[in-house]
Amino acid sequence: MICIFIQVRCKPGRTYEVADRIYEKEVVSELYSTSGEYDLLAKVYVPEGEDVGKYVNDIFADIADVDRTLTTLTFKAF
Secondary structure, eight states: OEEEEEEEEEOTTOHHHHHHHHHHTTOEEEEEEOSSSOSEEEEEEEOTTSOHHHHHHHHHTTOTTEEEEEEEEOOOOO
C-alpha cells in the first residue's frame, strides 16, 4: 500500500457534507478538519499497482462541493 495525504478545499459552508461524502466511499484511513488554505486532510492508502492519480480522481470526481485538492505522496515513515 502507498500512503498519501490529500488536502481538500471545499466550497464555503460545505465542509461537513464533503467529509460525509468522502467517508461514504470507505477509502480514507483518517480524515481531519483543518485550518488554513484547505478544509480537510485525508490519509489514504492506495493499493499497490493502482494509478495514484486515477485513484484520487475517482474519489473526488462526483463530489460537487470540492473546490480543489492537493495530493502529497509519502516515501518512508519514521
